[in-house]
Amino acid sequence: MDQSFLLMLSNLLHLHNHLDPTSSLLSDTYSPSSSSAASPASLLTSTSAAPLLFFTIASVLSYLAASRSSSSSSSATTPSSPPSAANSEFSVAAFRALSTERIWAMEAPLRDAQWRSSYGLSYPVFTTVVDKLKPYIAQSNLSLPSDYAVAMVLSRLTHGLSAKTLAARYSLEPYLISKITNMVTRLLATKLYREFIKIPVSRRRLVETTQAFEELTSLPNMCGAIDATPIKIRHVPAEANPSAYRCREGFPAVLLQVVADHKKIFWDVCVKAPGGFDDSTHLRESVLYNRLISEDIVWDKVLNVRGHHVRSYIVGDGGFPLLSFLLTPFTWNRTGTPAQNQFDEALMKGRKMVEEAIGLLKGRWKILQDMNVGLDHAPQTIVACCVLHNLCQIAREPEPELWKEPEESGPAPRVLEGEKSFYYRGQTLRQALADDLYQRLSR
Known part of the structure; x- marks a missing residue:
C-alpha cells in the first residue's frame, strides 16, 4: 500500500473525528499511540457514510499525487529529446x-x-x-x-x-x-516545356497576340519581344573556363534568352551560352534563330504597309541584330528623325513586356537571383522556373515585386555574311513602319 495514501487517509480520519466525535473511527485498532496501522478493509466495514466519503476523496487525491509523482520522476530521469521529424x-x-x-x-x-x-x-x-x-x-x-x-x-x-x-x-x-x-x-x-512554352504559330493565337501588341504600341503585326539576362551562379569548375562565364555585371553567370508575348508569357526560352557571351552571339546559337533564318517558321499573317509586305516580327534592343523578323531601335539616345524617334518609343513599349516578364521570373523564383545548384544542372533549373512562370501567368496569379535589371547599352552587333539579305530587308521594313506610324499619329 502506498505510504502517502495511508498518511493522507490517516489525516482525513483524524480530521473527521475532530469534526464528528460521535462517529469516531479512531478505535483501539488504530490510535496515535498504536504501533500498527489499521487495515483499509477495517475502515471500509464502517456503517457511517462520512468515512466512505473521506475514503473516496483520499483515493482520488492519492491517485493524483501518485500520477504527478510518476510524471515528475520520469521527466527527471529521462533526458529531453528534440521533436522527431514526424x-x-x-x-x-x-x-x-x-x-x-x-x-x-x-x-x-x-x-x-x-x-x-x-x-x-x-x-x-x-x-x-x-x-x-x-x-x-x-x-x-x-x-x-x-x-x-x-x-x-x-x-x-x-x-x-x-x-x-x-x-x-x-x-x-x-x-x-x-x-x-x-x-x-x-x-x-x-x-512540361512543350505544353506551356509554345511559339504562336496558330492563326488564332497569332492574331490575338499581334492585336494586343498593336493596342499597346500602335505598331502592327508585332508578335513578341526578345531579351537576355544573366543568371548568377556561385561556382564554375576550373575545367569549364571561368572567365567565359563572367558577365558584363562582373559575376559568373549563364545567359538566359526569352521571347515574351503581351501577357508576359514566354513563348521561347534558350539557355545555351555562358554569361560572357553577348546577346547577339547567344541568339545565333539558339534553335529559334536557326528556324527563323532558315524560314522553317513562317508566320502567315502578312500586312501591306506603304507597299511593303510585313510579316509578323519580334522586337529587341540594340544588342540584337536588325533582321527582317527581329526589329531593333534606330538609336538608343533619340538622335534619329522625328519618325524614327517615335518608332523607337513605340518599340520600347513592346519590349517592356519582356523586361517585366524577366523581372517577374526572378521575383517569383528567387533561386534565379543567386543559383545554388551545380553548373550541369543550372540550365534545366532555369527552364523549369520559366515553365512555372508561364503556369502562374496563365492562371493569372498575383504578380510579385519585379526584380530590377541594370540598364544596358553598347554598340550594335555586326551583321554576318549570311544575314545580309535579312538585314537589308529589316532596314526597309523598319523605316516603312516608322513612316506609317508617324503619319497616322500626326493626323
Whole structure:
C-alpha cells in the first residue's frame, strides 16, 4: 500500500473525528499511540457514510499525487529529446494534414496566400503541377509522396534555399535533396516545356497576340519581344573556363534568352551560352534563330504597309541584330528623325513586356537571383522556373515585386555574311513602319 495514501487517509480520519466525535473511527485498532496501522478493509466495514466519503476523496487525491509523482520522476530521469521529424512542421505528416485536412477548412484567398508564401503557387496551380508530374515521379520509385517532393522543390526555387538548408528543414540528407531537385526540375524542363512554352504559330493565337501588341504600341503585326539576362551562379569548375562565364555585371553567370508575348508569357526560352557571351552571339546559337533564318517558321499573317509586305516580327534592343523578323531601335539616345524617334518609343513599349516578364521570373523564383545548384544542372533549373512562370501567368496569379535589371547599352552587333539579305530587308521594313506610324499619329 502506498505510504502517502495511508498518511493522507490517516489525516482525513483524524480530521473527521475532530469534526464528528460521535462517529469516531479512531478505535483501539488504530490510535496515535498504536504501533500498527489499521487495515483499509477495517475502515471500509464502517456503517457511517462520512468515512466512505473521506475514503473516496483520499483515493482520488492519492491517485493524483501518485500520477504527478510518476510524471515528475520520469521527466527527471529521462533526458529531453528534440521533436522527431514526424512532428516537424515540414514532415510528411504535417504536409498531409495541411493539404488534405486543413486545406478545405480555409477560405480560398487565405489558403492560396499561404501556399504562395511557402511554394510560390496557389493551391490550384500547385495541384496542376503535381498532377502533371506525378506519373513520371512514380516511375522513379521515390520513397516520398509525389506532392511532398514537388512541394519541397518549389520551396527551394521560390526561396532560393540551398540543399543543406533544405535538408535540415526536412530532416533529409543534402544529397537526397539535390537528387529530388534535379529530378523535378528536369521533368518540368522536358515533360512540361512543350505544353506551356509554345511559339504562336496558330492563326488564332497569332492574331490575338499581334492585336494586343498593336493596342499597346500602335505598331502592327508585332508578335513578341526578345531579351537576355544573366543568371548568377556561385561556382564554375576550373575545367569549364571561368572567365567565359563572367558577365558584363562582373559575376559568373549563364545567359538566359526569352521571347515574351503581351501577357508576359514566354513563348521561347534558350539557355545555351555562358554569361560572357553577348546577346547577339547567344541568339545565333539558339534553335529559334536557326528556324527563323532558315524560314522553317513562317508566320502567315502578312500586312501591306506603304507597299511593303510585313510579316509578323519580334522586337529587341540594340544588342540584337536588325533582321527582317527581329526589329531593333534606330538609336538608343533619340538622335534619329522625328519618325524614327517615335518608332523607337513605340518599340520600347513592346519590349517592356519582356523586361517585366524577366523581372517577374526572378521575383517569383528567387533561386534565379543567386543559383545554388551545380553548373550541369543550372540550365534545366532555369527552364523549369520559366515553365512555372508561364503556369502562374496563365492562371493569372498575383504578380510579385519585379526584380530590377541594370540598364544596358553598347554598340550594335555586326551583321554576318549570311544575314545580309535579312538585314537589308529589316532596314526597309523598319523605316516603312516608322513612316506609317508617324503619319497616322500626326493626323
